[in-house]
Amino acid sequence: MSDERVIDPEGAYIWDGWGTCLSWWANTELGARDDLAAALFGLETVRVESSGRAIELPGLGLNIVRYNLGACTWTDGSAMVESPAIVRRKQIETYHDGEEWNWRADANQRNMLVKARDAGADTFEMFAVSPPWWMTVNGNPSGAEQGEQDNLEFQYQDAFARFIATVAGRARDEWGIRFSSVEPFNEPSLDGWHARQNQEGCHFTLGAQEAVIACLRRALDEHGLDDVLIAASDECRYADAVDTWQKFTDGTRRLVGRVNVHAYEPDEKGGSRTRLREAVGEELPIWQSEYSEGQPDGMAMALSISRDIRYLQPTGWVCWQPVEALDWGLLDGEYDDRTPNPNGGAPGTLKGQVGGVNTKYHVLAQYTRHIRPGMRILRSGHANTVAAHDPSARRLALVTVNDGRKRTVNYDLRPLTRDRNAARMWVTDASDAPGARRYTRCADADSRDGLLTVVHEANTVTTIEVDGL
Template sequence: MSDERVVDPEGAYLWDGWGTCLSWWANTELGARDDLAAALFGLDAAGVKTSSRGIELPGLGLNIVRYNLGACTWTDGSAMVESPAIVRRKQIETYHDGEAWNWSADPNQRSMLARARDAGADTFEMFSVSPPWWMTVNRNPSGAERGEQDNLEFQYQDAFARYIAAVARRARDDWGIRFSSVEPFNEPSLTAWHARQNQEGCHFTIGAQEAVIEYLRRALDDHGLGDVLIAASDECRYADAVVTWQKFTEGAKRLIGRVNVHAYEPDERGRSRTELREAVGEEIPIWQSEYSEGEPDGLAMALSISRDIRYLRPTGWVCWQPVEALDWGLLDGEYDDRTPNPDGGAPGTLEGEVGGVNTKYHVLAHYTRHIRPGMRILRSGHTNTVAAHDPSARRLALVTVNDGRKRTVTYDLRPLTRDANAARVWVTDAIDAPGARRYARRPDADSRDGLLTVVHEANTVTTMEIDGI
C-alpha cells in the first residue's frame, strides 16, 4: 500500500512540550531515584536499575511535570476516614491537618520534583485530586458517600483556594519550583469518586467549580502569584470537557488560562476532540493532561497522540504514571500493596522497584526526543503523522505510527522546500519478538524534488528528521 502526505505550515502553532504526573509512583521511594529522573526528564542516555539488572535507555526529555497536591494526614487525633479499597501509595500527604502546617510532608514527591527540575524539566503544574480530608463533607478524601455528591464543604471553598495558593507560594519561595499553572479539580464530573473507591477523588458541580475558580484567582493574586494561570477542568473525556466548558459562565471562562483534558475517550474519528477545540476556540490553549492504558506495545498511545495533535491541537501532552504495574506504565512498577501499613489503615508501604521497560517507553521517545518545546506543530496531511519544525535549527521532524500492514508513504515537503537533505531515520517495532527494534537508528532516507518516500513496516513507529528546512 502507498499514500501521500502533504506537510503544510499553514496554521502552525507553538509546542509547550511533553510531560508526566508524579502522584503515586513518586509518592513511593522511587521519588528519590536519580536514575529515573535522568531517564524521564533528561535527554542523555541513562542507566536505570531494575529489580533484576541494569538497563540503558534513551532519555525522554519530558519537560512538563504535574505535581499532585495531597489530601491525607495521619497526625495524632486525626479523624480522617480511609476508603477500604485504597492502598498507601495512592494516599498523598497534605501540608495542613486543619490545625497546623507541616512543610516536611510529602518528601518523596517533592524529591522527584526537584530532581526533575535539575534534569531539565522547566514547566510545572500543581493539581489537586481531592481537597484535604478535613475540608470534605465526610472526612474521606476518596469521595462523598455517593459519587454524584460534592465532597468539598461549602464553607471551605475559599479555604481550599487559599490552601492551593499558599503551597504554590511556598514552592516558589522555598523549593525553587515556580508553578506556572494550578488545576483545582480532577475529573470533577465523574460519579466514580465515592467513599469506597481505590484512590483519592472529589466530585464538583459546575457551580462549585465556578466558585472555587473565582476564589482561587483572588487567592493567587493575594499571594503575589498573578502570573500563575488557572487550568480547568481536567475532565476524564473530551465530551465531558465540552459540556463543562459550555456550562461555565463567561465570567468563569475569563479566569481560566488553559483547558486541561484527559484522554480516556478513544474518539477514533476525532469528533469529540474537534468539538472541544471548537468550543474553547483557538485563543485558549489546551493540554492533554493525562493519558494511560494497559497496552505495553505503545501503538494505542501513538495513535492517541496523533489524534490529539490533529483534532484537539493541544500545546502539551502528558502521560499519567510512567512507572506502573500491569503494563500501564512506560516502565513496569513493582509495588507492595498488600502488606498492612503501620501508619494507617490502608495496606501497602511506600516501597517500589522498576521491574523492566515496556515497548511504549521507546515509542514515546520518538515524539519527546524529536518534537521539542518551542517547535511549531505543522499540518501533516494524515492523522497518523505528527510534523514539527524547529525554525532556529532549520529542522523538520516527522513521526509516523503504522498500526496496519506494510506501506510506502511519500511525504510532500514542497510547501516547505524543494531541496531537502536526506532524512535521518529511527524505528521502533511495536511488537514483542526476537530482534525487534527499539528506537533504532536506520539508514538515511533520500528525498528528491521535495518528496520524501519511506517504507513503513507493519506495527512500527518511525521518526524522520531532516535538516536545512
C-alpha cells in the same frame, strides 16, 4: 499500499512540550531515584536499575511535570476516614491537618519534583485530586458517600483556594519551583468518586467548580501569584470537557488560562476532540493532561497522540504514571500493596522498584526526543503523522505510526523546500519478535525535489528528521 502526506506550515502553533504526573509512583521510594529522574526528564542515555539488573534507556526529555497536591494526614487525633479499597501509595500526604502546617510532608514526591527540575524539566503544574480530608463533607479524601455528591464543604471553598495558593507560594519561595499553572479539580464531573473507591477523588458540580475558580484567582493574586494561570477542568473525557466548558459562565471562562482534558475517550474519528477545540476557540491553549492504558506495545498511545495533535491541537501532552504495574506504565512498577501500613489503615507500603521496560517507553521516545518545546506543530495531512518544525535549527521532524500492514508513504515537503535533503530515521517495532527495533537508528533516506518516500513496516513508529528546511 501507499499514500501521500503534505506538510503544510499554514496554521502552525507553538509546542509547550511533553510531560508526566508524579503522584503515586513518586510518592513511593522511587521518588528518590536519580536514574529515573535522568531517564524521564533528561536526554542522555541512562542506565536504570531494574530488579537487580541495569537497563540502558534513551532519556525521554519530558519537560512538563504535574505535581499532585495531597489530601491525607495521619497526625495524632486525626479523624480522617480511609476507603477500605485504597492502598498507601495512592494516599498523598498534605501540608495542613486542619490545625497546623507541616512543610516536611510529602517528602518523596517533592524530592522527585526537584530532581526533575535539575534534570531539565522547566514547566510545572500543581493539581489537586481532592481537597484535604478535613475540608470534605465526610472526612474521606476518596469521595462522598455517593459519587454524584460534592465532597468539598461549601464553607471551605475559599479555604481550599487559599490552601492551593499558599503551597504554590511556598514552592516558589522555598523549593525553587515556579508553578506556571494550578488545577483545582481532577475529573470533577465523574460520579465514581465515592468513599469506597481505590484512590483519592472528589466530585464537583458545575456551580462548585465556578465558585472555587473565582476564589482561587483571588487567592493567587493576593499571594503575588498573578502570573500563575488556572487550568480547568481536567475532565475524564473530551465530551465531558465540552459540556463543562459550554456551561461555564463567560466570567468563569475569562478566569481560565488553559483547558486541561484527559484522554480516556477513544474518539477514533476525532469528533469529540474537534468539538472541544471549536468550543474553546483557537486562542485558548489546551493540554492533554493525562493519558494511560494497559497496552504495553505503545501503538494505542501513538495513535492517541496523533489524534490529539490533529483534532485537539493541544500545546502539551502528558502521561499519567510512567512507572506502573500491569503494563499501564512506560516502565513496569513493582509495589507492595498488601502489607498493612503501621501509620494508617490503608494496606501497602511506600516500597517500589522497576521491574522492566515496556515497548511504549521507546515509542514515546520517538516523539519526545525529536519534537521539542518551542517547535512549531504543522499540519501533516494525515491523522497518523505528527509534523513539527524547529525554525532556529531549520529542522523538520515527522513521526508516523503505522498500525496496519506494510505501506509506502510519500511526504510532500514542497511547501517548505524543493532541495535534496538527507533524512535521518529511527524506528520502534511494536512486537517482541527477535531483532525487534527499540528506538533504533536506521539507514538515511533522501528527499528529492521536496518529495520524500519512506516504506513503513507493519506495526511500527518511525521518526524522520530532515535538515535545511
